[in-house]
Amino acid sequence: MAKVLCGYLQEYFQVALSLYVLGLVITVVVNKVTGAAQPALLYLVPSVLGGTSIYAAVKGNLDTLFAYRDPKSQTEAVEATEDAS
Numbered sequence: 001m002a003k004v005l006c007g008y009l010q011e012y013f014q015v016a017l018s019l020y021v022l023g024l025v026i027t028v029v030v031n032k033v034t035g036a037a038q039p040a041l042l043y044l045v046p047s048v049l050g051g052t053s054i055y056a057a058v059k060g061n062l063d064t065l066f067a068y069r070d071p072k073s074q075t076e077a078v079e080a081t082e083d084a085s
Contacts, residue, residue, distance in 0.1 A: 012065070015055050016048055023047030 023044040056065040
């Protein structure tokens, strides 16, 4: 399970990173073309979240993507519950 999850996370990290770079390129191009300062988040957020969501939907993993929980925080929550008992 850990190897599958690790590969899954690496795949989506690479997709998100690529989309982030694309968003930066779009931001710079729009800034150069219009000559007006544009907030980077106007292009970064939709490119990363939208693109990653579309990628997950095409692969059939949209439910898994939005249901993701950080394994480290889950382990800490279990340990805290056990300590309280």
